[in-house]
Amino acid sequence: MKSFMDNIWKNRAHVVMALPAFLVLLFIMYVPMAGLVMAFKAFDYSKGIFGSPWNGIENFRFLLASKSTFYNITRNTVLYYLLFTAVGTLLNVTLAIAIDNMLLKRMAKTMQTLMIIPVFISYAAVQFIVFAFIDTRTGIINNTLGLNTRFYSQAGLWPWILLVTKIWKDTGYGSVLYMSVLAGIDTSLYEAADIDGANKWQKICHITIPSLIPMITVMLLLSVGNVMHSDTGLFYQVTRNSGILYPTTQVLDSYVLNQIKSGSNFGYTAAASFFQSVVGLLLMLVANFTVRKIAPDNALF
């Protein structure tokens, strides 16, 4: 213990340097964890979190009783995760391989620069861009195809609209990571394949893709921890938070945001929030455990 204190004293400058970020984490990330007890309380804003009376699992019972809403939101959250992850990974990898195979490197670089731009546009701005394409009267899609589709009132179309928006926003950026793995592939593998008379496709199938598999696996596993969290902006902004579209577009994050904005039903929302945090934690632990088994270097802890 003495030597421990000596060590800390000797490193007091490092303690001081770590302190500001430590305090920010403490007050911004850790203290709100205590707020999760709200899930077990009949919350009253004027009494505060600890002043409000306990009500056991009443909030959760209420949550489960409203089957359709809660069930719908959770289903949307999970299904969008699956859709975005499957399509996203496939496109990220394909795009990375395609760009990597271009012989005109400067052109490839320019294309990539242009493809990454959308990731830096906020959803608050993206929704105006989407509007320009799908507005009923002035939208480019309806005008070009001579249709009169009312996109903003047809919930059934939104999984596709959101998917295309998501692909547009994230694919360019998502491919960058895989490009860096491709850059690290040992070129002698390709040379050996050339000597053996392999063509382009054979090289891609037998060298390029197998080299990417470890990174793909790791990225997929790590994303499992985020199943319960969605890109809030996509669901809140791009849909213009329109009630008609909720059946296919409401996810846990946008639901909680809406409840906070409307200031109602905090106990009930806290239960949904609690569910989200706890399931997120469990999935994260499972994911990390699995990654540690197959690729210890990429595990988070």
Added chain:
Amino acid sequence: MAKQITNYKKDRFGVGQWILIFILFLVTVFFAAPVILVFIAAFTDEMYINQNGFSFLPKVWSMNGINSVLRYGQQLLQSYGITIFVTVAGTLLGLLIMSMYAYSMSRRDFRLTKFLSIFLLIPMLFNGGQLSGYIVFTSWYGLKDNLLLLILPLCVTTMNVIILRTYIANSIPYELMEAATIDGAGDYRTFFQITLPLMKPALAAVGFMLATAYWNDWQNALLYIDSASKQPLQLLLIKIQKSIEFLLNNNNVPATARAAMGGAIPQYSSTMATVVVVIGPIMVVYPFFQKYFVKGLTVGSVKG
């Protein structure tokens, strides 16, 4: 990035290559066209869009969209100021305190490093969620309508600290820092005069990511900012959309207001012009930082 150029020397420039270029060209158009449309629509005549819809090749151009953005005048300037202030202050603060934390974590003879890394990792696994954050910040800390709520929640993220820490561990020789200490530099001096200047590439990568996160943040603003004098650009965008919606759904808008808008609610070119104003700065700055954040992303994927 440079390494890629070495591969495929033997490949011929054949038909396959032309097909690939063609397809990738189409893909690039898919990504770039919507952004280009924003700029075109911002300079298209309002009435033209109202009658013919959005178009990549409008027949009537106009500066009215830009002019009507300038008419927001005071508010736009104010919001610009808030966004710039929050972005600059947040990025500098975040970079400083995250690199200090990362530096402390990388000290080999420091017994608290293990604790510091666990403390850093837990928020990645488990968090209180939006609702408890909201209640804690507004009712416990009593922060409401306060710019601190735009700055603090984004300034320390686990991933960014890991990137910085990995950079210190892999790219800056430990001996260099030890030598500085032997030469009589104190701990603070070693950090500020030796380590920090050598961290430039990592700082550029993290700094750019941090700055875009601040520039694009709308959620904290929507939750916490009430007064018009404190709303950042993204919140202004949301407010503009809300007021258009309000005008469209309300028939009893005063006639004078309608007349001022030229009969139509300015919802097309002027909103696009606002979007141009909001996303423009990032478009300008981004190409200069591209090589850094590509590197940062790669570093971040390897465990720290």
